[in-house]
Amino acid sequence: xxxxxxxxxxxxxxxxxxxxxxxxxxxxxxxxxxxxxxxxxxxxxxxxxxxxxxxxxxxxxxxxxxxxxxxxxxxxxxxxxxxxxxxxxxxxxxxxxxxxxxxxxxxxxxxxxxxxxxxxxxxxxxxxxxxxxxxxxxxxxxxxxxxxxxxxxxxxxxxxxxxxxxxxxxxxxxxxxxxxxxxxxxxxxxxxxxxxxxxxxxxxxxxxxxxxxxxxxxxxxxxxxxxxxxxxxxxxxxxxxxxxxxxxxxxxxxxxxxxxxxxxxxxxxxxxxxxxxxxxxxxxxxxxxxxxxxxxxxxxxxxxxxxxxxxxxxxxxxxxxxxxxxxxxxxxxxxxxxxxxxxxxxxxxxxxxxxxxxxxxxxxxxxxxxxxxxxxxxxxxxxxxxxxxxxxxxxxxxxxxxxxxxxxxxxxxxxxxxxxxxxxxxxxxxxxxxxxxxxxxxxxxxxxxxxxxxxxxxxxxxxxxxxxxxxxxxxxxxxxxxxxxxxxxxxxxxxxxxxxxxxxxxxxxxxxxxxxxxxxxxxxxxxxxxxxxxxxxxxxxxxxxxxxxxxxxxxxxxxxxxxxxxxxxxxxxxxxxxxxxxxxxxxxxxxxxxxxxxxxxxxxxxxxxxxxxxxxxxxxxxxxxxxxxxxxxxxxxxxxxxxxxxxxxxxxxxxxxxxxxxxxxxxxxxxxxxxxxxxxxxxxxxxxxxxxxxxxxxxxxxxxxxxxxxxxxxxxxxxxxxxxxxxxxxxxxxxxxxxxxxxxxxxx
Amino acid sequence: xxxxxxxxxxxxxxxxxxxxxxxxxxxxxxxxxxxxxxxxxxxxxxxxxxxxxxxxxxxxxxxxxxxxxxxxxxxxxxxxxxxxxxxxxxxxxxxxxxxxxxxxxxxxxxxxxxxxxxxxxxxxxxxxxxxxxxxxxxxxxxxxxxxxxxxxxxxxxxxxxxxxxxxxxxxxxxxxxxxxxxxxxxxxxxxxxxxxxxxxxxxxxxxx
Numbered sequence: 001x002x003x004x005x006x007x008x009x010x011x012x013x014x015x016x017x018x019x020x021x022x023x024x025x026x027x028x029x030x031x032x033x034x035x036x037x038x039x040x041x042x043x044x045x046x047x048x049x050x051x052x053x054x055x056x057x058x059x060x061x062x063x064x065x066x067x068x069x070x071x072x073x074x075x076x077x078x079x080x081x082x083x084x085x086x087x088x089x090x091x092x093x094x095x096x097x098x099x100x101x102x103x104x105x106x107x108x109x110x111x112x113x114x115x116x117x118x119x120x121x122x123x124x125x126x127x128x129x130x131x132x133x134x135x136x137x138x139x140x141x142x143x144x145x146x147x148x149x150x151x152x153x154x155x156x157x158x159x160x161x162x163x164x165x166x167x168x169x170x171x172x173x174x175x176x177x178x179x180x181x182x183x184x185x186x187x188x189x190x191x192x193x194x195x196x197x198x199x200x201x202x203x204x205x206x207x208x209x210x211x212x213x214x215x216x217x218x219x220x221x222x223x224x225x226x227x228x229x230x231x232x233x234x235x236x237x238x239x240x241x242x243x244x245x246x247x248x249x250x251x252x253x254x255x256x257x258x259x260x261x262x263x264x265x266x267x268x269x270x271x272x273x274x275x276x277x278x279x280x281x282x283x284x285x286x287x288x289x290x291x292x293x294x295x296x297x298x299x300x301x302x303x304x305x306x307x308x309x310x311x312x313x314x315x316x317x318x319x320x321x322x323x324x325x326x327x328x329x330x331x332x333x334x335x336x337x338x339x340x341x342x343x344x345x346x347x348x349x350x351x352x353x354x355x356x357x358x359x360x361x362x363x364x365x366x367x368x369x370x371x372x373x374x375x376x377x378x379x380x381x382x383x384x385x386x387x388x389x390x391x392x393x394x395x396x397x398x399x400x401x402x403x404x405x406x407x408x409x410x411x412x413x414x415x416x417x418x419x420x421x422x423x424x425x426x427x428x429x430x431x432x433x434x435x436x437x438x439x440x441x442x443x444x445x446x447x448x449x450x451x452x453x454x455x456x457x458x459x460x461x462x463x464x465x466x467x468x469x470x471x472x473x474x475x476x477x478x479x480x481x482x483x484x485x486x487x488x489x490x491x492x493x494x495x496x497x498x499x500x501x502x503x504x505x506x507x508x509x510x511x512x513x514x515x516x517x518x519x520x521x522x523x524x525x526x527x528x529x530x531x532x533x534x535x536x537x538x539x540x541x542x543x544x545x546x547x548x549x550x551x552x553x554x555x556x557x558x559x560x561x562x563x564x565x566x567x568x569x570x571x572x573x574x575x576x577x578x579x580x581x582x583x584x585x586x587x588x589x590x591x592x593x594x595x596x597x598x599x600x601x602x603x604x605x606x607x608x609x610x611x612x613x614x615x616x617x618x619x620x621x622x623x624x625x626x627x628x629x630x631x632x633x634x635x636x637x638x639x640x641x642x643x644x645x646x647x648x649x650x651x652x653x654x655x656x657x658x659x660x661x662x663x664x665x666x667x668x669x670x671x672x673x674x675x676x677x678x679x680x681x682x683x684x685x686x687x688x689x690x691x692x693x694x695x696x697x698x699x700x701x702x703x704x705x706x707x708x709x710x711x712x713x714x715x716x717x718x719x720x721x722x723x724x725x726x727x728x729x730x731x732x733x734x735x736x737x738x739x740x741x742x743x744x745x746x747x748x
Numbered sequence: 749x750x751x752x753x754x755x756x757x758x759x760x761x762x763x764x765x766x767x768x769x770x771x772x773x774x775x776x777x778x779x780x781x782x783x784x785x786x787x788x789x790x791x792x793x794x795x796x797x798x799x800x801x802x803x804x805x806x807x808x809x810x811x812x813x814x815x816x817x818x819x820x821x822x823x824x825x826x827x828x829x830x831x832x833x834x835x836x837x838x839x840x841x842x843x844x845x846x847x848x849x850x851x852x853x854x855x856x857x858x859x860x861x862x863x864x865x866x867x868x869x870x871x872x873x874x875x876x877x878x879x880x881x882x883x884x885x886x887x888x889x890x891x892x893x894x895x896x897x898x899x900x901x902x903x904x905x906x907x908x909x910x911x912x913x914x915x916x917x918x919x920x921x922x923x924x925x926x927x928x929x930x931x932x933x934x935x936x937x938x939x940x941x942x943x944x945x946x947x948x949x950x951x952x953x954x955x956x
Contacts, residue, residue, distance in 0.1 A: 352782070362782070363780065363837070366779050366780050366782075367779070367780070369779060371765075371779075371809055372782070372783070372809075373806075373809065373810070374783050374806070393806070393810065395783055395802065395803060395806040396803060396806055396807065396810065396812075400810070
């Protein structure tokens with residue numbers, strides 16, 4: 001590439017020119033920012049303004065563009081220059097719209113704008129144009145693990161979108177649970193009657209699809225590689241092993257039904273007490289005629305016990321609600337009522353939960369005469385001829401009983417998510433240390449593994465709550481911590497068939513997005529399309545392994561010399577490794593310790609007696625920065641003493657930035673990241689949590705500098721917190737004023 | 749137990765829900781209750797009832813025939829319609845309550861001295877005689893419903909109000925002798941008899 005040429009463009013539109021002295025900004029960009037070419041335009045995002053920049057890039061050889069106008073989140077389509085490096089100074093949302101009106105504030109407002117121009121110029125100087133990851137695979141085939149409703153839907157959706165699909169199913173036929181049902185809960189209005197499952201049709205579509213390859217009676221013996229270049233070994237029942245190359249994986253391995261043998265108190269194991277799957281089998285064998293018991297007796301009365309072994313607070317059974325079972329029992333009660341309205345059907349519930357349009361289905365069952373009793377079963381007796389359900393009526397508040405020919409227990413879904421990595425890792429460590437017991441246990445555990453990944457983090461994806469497969473539950477449901485591997489259907493949370501098909505469709509689209517991005521060397525979600533990737537300056541590396549351990553996505557391995565080895569395709573570009581590195585050798589072309597460090601140092605620091613504190617805010621660009629922008633949109637006023645730098649994730653914040661800022665005389669540092677913990681909202685799962693942890697350790701540094709601990713604070717912010725962020729800022733400025741100005745000013 | 753009641757018990761054999769669906773005004777709505785309890789929470793007199801509508805519906809489904817029909821609950825309804833307005837399942841709860849009260853009365857299981865039942869009965873008997881409500885006789889019947897001496901006491905207590913009404917020509921003492929009637933008393937009586945006959949047929953009652 002030719003020499004770098006820097007240019008800055010200042011927009012005076014949207015009132016920027018009225019409230020700010022644009023001449024000063026130009027001067028700063030030129031003199032302090034050392035930008036060769038500085039131009040002002042009254043309407044920079046207009047076709048004409050954009051043309052001006054494009055012409056400079058094409059004809060004048062400009063390689064680095066600084067745009068001082070609106071937020072980097074605004075006008076992204078106009079300011080899109082793929083061949084140039086770009087930094088943005090946020091004068092509109094970051095200054096104009098948030099700093100109080102009036103002449104009294106003119107000086108601080110101008111100072112803030114001046115600093116943002118300085119920062120954008122300083123950042124630009126340190127940035128390089130990312131080239132994309134050169135070591136990428138280009139395989140666009142998609143592997144679907146599991147041939148049930150979810151798996152088949154995923155496969156078909158991907159195949160219909162033009163992608164080749166491989167299905168691996170451990171049973172000898174496709175269909176999964178769906179094939180075992182007599183009918184399914186309706187998907188469409190009027191939600192009144194059970195419908196045909198449609199599984200047979202789906203099986204034939206999948207089996208005959210030219211782009212779908214099906215392996216039956218098979219499992220994954222090994223999965224190696226990364227998005228765009230997975231190599232999988234498929235072990236077949238015959239003992240043969242086939243190899244396939246794929247670009248992304250959808251894990252739709254479903255669930256097993258909770259074992260009713262564990263529910264003896266509800267009659268589990270006794271005659272004429274069955275689970276929902278058992279009733280489906282009876283209904284299938286009746287084939288539309290009156291349903292008979294296993295002993296051949298025609299059923300005249302049936303009781304469905306909801307939440308059997310579910311929503312259990314004692315710890316003995318499943319603690320969660322499986323979501324589908326109320327509607328399933330309603331459907332099964334209709335099997336009887338539709339055949340003969342005189343059959344007495346009782347659904348005994350504590351809370352009837354029918355998500356989606358299930359309420360209509362519930363009402364239809366009431367219309368058909370299904371009795372709904374709010375009660376808690378205390379015991380089920382079976383004489384062989386008849387069953388008696390003893391229960392507490394929760395409305396009438398009395399103990400009573402009802403007898404029935406058949407009792408159906410609505411048991412829950414237990415995910416088939418493979419090996420629990422939290423149990424796996426200690427076993428592996430013990431096995432590596434030579435324990436024979438552990439070696440045997442490891443081999444046992446490996447048998448239940450689904451993916452058999454050869455990743456150093458373990459053979460399956462991490463598990464979320466209650467043993468369900470990983471999921472970014474709140475924001476991106478199909479995303480897991482294994483890039484390019486997506487969980488769909490009841491394996492990631494309890495759900496019904498309709499939800500599973502929607503889930504499967506979503507996961508198929510995520511897999512397509514992953515293979516497309518991987519084939520271009522770009523990042524997968526959530527920085528989809530990002531061309532930058534992390535590199536480490538290994539000569540400075542101390543092999544401390546923090547990056548390999550802290551990477552939320554297991555993207556970093558160790559090479560034979562124990563240096564970090566990046567699997568760029570698995571990397572999400574969050575920069576958590578960069579934040580972790582104590583010797584600061586990890587960087588991205590356009591985001592590094594230097595790009596942020598230079599911004600921090602470029603700010604003009606007023607002296608101790610100016611009564612103008614300076615507070616650095618490192619704001620997560622996913623939630624906190626948009627919230628700050630929205631504070632601007634709603635004209636929520638905050639202090640002009642803050643200088644805000646967006647970061648990819650709070651996890652990418654390296655403590656050197658904090659030290660640098662405090663050394664440079666900043667009076668406080670505030671970090672704003674996403675919600676951490678079990679119900680995290682961090683786009684990169686662990687980034688926010690790691691940042692909080694690292695900052696909790698920063699007290700030593702502060703005391704070395706002789707500073708108060710309040711000089712560094714961390715907040716959890718959601719994208720909707722536009723009013724709250726302003727409040728945080730103003731409260732913190734007030735607090736800093738109380739503590740007093742930093743004694744560190746003027747030394748650097 | 750009345751003959752009518754015995755016949756109903758024999759006919760529905762513990763399926764009280766079916767009996768209510770067949771014989772109680774709007775009774776076919778009872779099965780649609782989803783036990784949310786909004787009616788119970790909305791009723792301004794809820795605390796005064798033996799059973800809330802929610803409980804009544806649950807008791808019907810549980811087959812508690814005697815308990816439901818002997819309850820004072822449906823007699824306590826003031827027809828404020830709060831429950832109907834709020835019921836998320838759109839059950840005509842007020843109407844069902846009146847239907848149940850009427851049915852309990854027909855089955856002769858309703859509480860005998862329940863004031864609402866007493867006033868309703870006095871009103872009805874007064875009305876069907878001539879086709880018009882005779883206010884004087886109605887008032888007197890109300891005064892004397894708890895016995896002769898209590899009736900005298902009640903009448904004495906209301907003496908000045910009565911005289912005032914008489915002066916204002918709002919009360920004619922001669923109404924005590926038959927009183928004014930509608931033009932075709934016997935026609936009214938036939939009409940009511942016919943209506944009852946139709947109702948009995950529809951609901952499968954044996955005629956009274």
